[in-house]
Amino acid sequence: MNTEFPRNALIGLALLAASSTVLADAKDDAMRHLASKSGCFICHGIELDAKGPDGLKPVGPPWKAIAARYKGDKNAPKNLTAAVMGGTSPYSRxxxxxxxxxxxxxxxxxxREDDARKLVDWILKLK
Ligand code: HEC
Incomplete structure (x- = not known):
């Protein structure tokens, strides 16, 4: 009887599980890198308890708060990409x-606008 089969199958499953985790993390890393090189983290944090440089409120809203506020809003990806590219108005905060x-x-x-859209799509999926 070949006892190797189940063992190999288990190793295969373990590798599969590990590689899908790596893929998810890699996407996260790519998005963090894009945000970092684009200067977003100068003003934004990701976590809800992100603080500003003075330890008070952050300059920009935490990205997980953005995800929560615009959840289910079909126009959010388009509107937020426009906000990122063109800026927001101090008169309608x-x-x-x-x-x-x-x-x-x-x-x-x-x-670039296509990269901004990728970041916005990622931000909106944060939990
Ligand atoms: C100089 C500081 C600063 C930088 C740099 C910055 N932001 Fe912001 N961001 C803000 C502030 C402040 C607000 C809140 C504006 C408001 O109250 O309407 C904001 C709001 C947002 C919003 C929500 C907009 C809305 O209408 O609700 C998104 C999405 C966002 N930023 C993404 C980004 C991304 C992506 C980058 C990097 C490409 C970035 N921000 C860079 C300061 C900044």
Whole structure:
């Protein structure tokens, strides 16, 4: 009787599980890298308890708060990509209570629109 089969099958399953975790992490790393090189983390944190440089409110809203607020909003990917590229208005602040910055400057100098859209799609999926 070949006792090797179940053992190999188990190793195969373990490798499969490990590689799918690696893929998910790799995507996360790529998005974090993109956000970092585009300067987003100067003002934003990811976690809900992200703090600003002075230990008070962060300059921009935590990305997990953005995901929660726009959950189920079909226009969010398009609208938020436009906000990232073109900036927001200090006269209609969306995050008055949660962020200390009065407006987001246009990021079009730092990031391409297709990359901004990828980041926004990733931000909206954060849990
Ligand atoms: C100089 C600081 C700064 C930088 C850099 C910055 N943001 Fe922001 N961001 C803000 C502030 C402040 C707000 C909140 C604006 C408001 O209250 O309407 C904001 C809001 C947002 C929102 C929510 C917009 C809305 O309408 O609710 C998203 C999404 C976002 N930022 C993504 C990004 C991404 C992606 C980058 C990097 C490409 C980035 N931000 C870079 C300061 C910044």
């Amino acid at each position: 969306h995050w008055k209570e949660e962020a200390s910055g009065v407006a987001m400057p246009p990021n079009g100098v730092a990031i």
